[in-house]
Amino acid sequence: xxxxxxxxxxxxxxxxxxxxxxxxxxxxxxxxxxxxxxxxxxxxxxxxxxxxxxxxxxxxxxxxxxxxxxxxxxxxxxxxxxxxxxxxxxxxxxxxxxxxxxxxxxxxxxxxxxxxxxxxxxxxxxxxxxxxxxxxxxxxxxxxxxxxxxxxxxxxxxxxxxxxxxxxxxxxxxxxxxxxxxxxxxxxxxxxxxxxxxxxxxxxxxxxxxxxxxxxxxxxxxxxxxxxxxxxxxxxxxxxxxxxxxxxxxxxxxxxxxxxxxxxxxxxxxxxxxxxxxxxxxxxxxxxxxxxxxxxxxx
Numbered sequence: 001x002x003x004x005x006x007x008x009x010x011x012x013x014x015x016x017x018x019x020x021x022x023x024x025x026x027x028x029x030x031x032x033x034x035x036x037x038x039x040x041x042x043x044x045x046x047x048x049x050x051x052x053x054x055x056x057x058x059x060x061x062x063x064x065x066x067x068x069x070x071x072x073x074x075x076x077x078x079x080x081x082x083x084x085x086x087x088x089x090x091x092x093x094x095x096x097x098x099x100x101x102x103x104x105x106x107x108x109x110x111x112x113x114x115x116x117x118x119x120x121x122x123x124x125x126x127x128x129x130x131x132x133x134x135x136x137x138x139x140x141x142x143x144x145x146x147x148x149x150x151x152x153x154x155x156x157x158x159x160x161x162x163x164x165x166x167x168x169x170x171x172x173x174x175x176x177x178x179x180x181x182x183x184x185x186x187x188x189x190x191x192x193x194x195x196x197x198x199x200x201x202x203x204x205x206x207x208x209x210x211x212x213x214x215x216x217x218x219x220x221x222x223x224x225x226x227x228x229x230x231x232x233x234x235x236x237x238x239x240x241x242x243x244x245x246x247x248x249x250x251x252x253x254x255x256x257x258x259x260x261x262x263x264x265x266x267x268x269x270x271x272x273x274x275x276x277x278x279x280x281x282x283x284x285x286x287x288x289x290x291x292x293x294x295x296x297x298x299x
Contacts, residue, residue: 022285025284026280029283029284033067033207033283034067034068035067035069036069037069038070038207038210038283039200039204039209040072041073041193041196041209042120042212044212045274046273046274053120055277057123058127060174060279061174062280063283064130068283071169071204072124072176073177073196073197074117074120076112080104080107080108084104094148096252097151098151098190100189102152104152105152109135113135113178117135131175132176134177136180137182137188138164140161141181142179143157143161144158145189153189155183155189160199160203165204179191179192181196194211194252195256197209198263201263201265202260202264206266207267208265208267209257211253214273216272218237228291230291230292232292233294237254237257240254241254261293261295262295267293269282278290
């Protein structure tokens with residue numbers, strides 16, 4: 001466990017009454033979201049900490065078991081960087097994005113599709129043959145285009161054809177999507193996982209898209225972890241970005257939520273992936289946890 005997750009690990013010594021209350025509290029949410037698609041972007045410490053990875057897999061299986069339709073989207077930047085380093089290739093970044101030449105792209109595909117994706121599928125399938133790994137190249141899922149010539153094979157999403165995902169969901173499977181897309185000529189591109197999660201959620205008409213991050217949520221005061229903004233709409237968030245209240249590394253996270261709900265997701269959620277079972281706390285409790293973003297009347 002990470003130091004942060006140790007600090008916030010919940011007390012497991014619940015009385016039978018408290019356990020029963022938790023189940024009763026969850027019931028209306030289970031009923032409300034039965035049959036709904038929930039896209040979960042998985043990364044950060046939640047991915048690299050073995051204990052958190054195990055609880056994440058449990059959460060995903062539980063969502064599926066009570067009638068929701070989870071879809072996992074993952075990146076793997078640190079893992080790509082690690083393998084590049086072992087191969088003696090130095091990573092170069094422009095505006096936070098890794099410059100991706102042909103060799104780097106090959107490594108990214110190998111890591112995302114062949115290692116990270118397989119690890120997630122394996123963790124879920126401990127609980128039954130439920131998960132299926134695929135990439136945006138499969139079944140024409142994600143059509144991509146280059147973002148900037150200076151970045152090489154870094155792509156943006158042009159379109160999403162979610163048929164392959166919909167067929168897997170219809171069979172009660174759990175899709176695990178690696179964020180590699182391709183253009184009409186078959187050229188592959190590495191795409192930001194937050195961007196893919198939002199675009200996929202929109203194409204699927206997802207009830208929720210959840211971003212697991214290494215921060216508690218959107219903070220009104222970046223120096224105060226308790227100042228979480230529990231709920232905000234797109235117009236409010238855009239105003240906070242414009243006036244500088246939201247800045248730095250928080251902007252891409254907030255922008256991903258904005259783009260997801262504009263693409264068609266009912267709501268987007270920014271959660272602290274360092275908290276064990278954070279998905280269940282957000283979806284199935286009255287208080288929730290983290291930040292929920294909705295489109296709003298004016299957006």
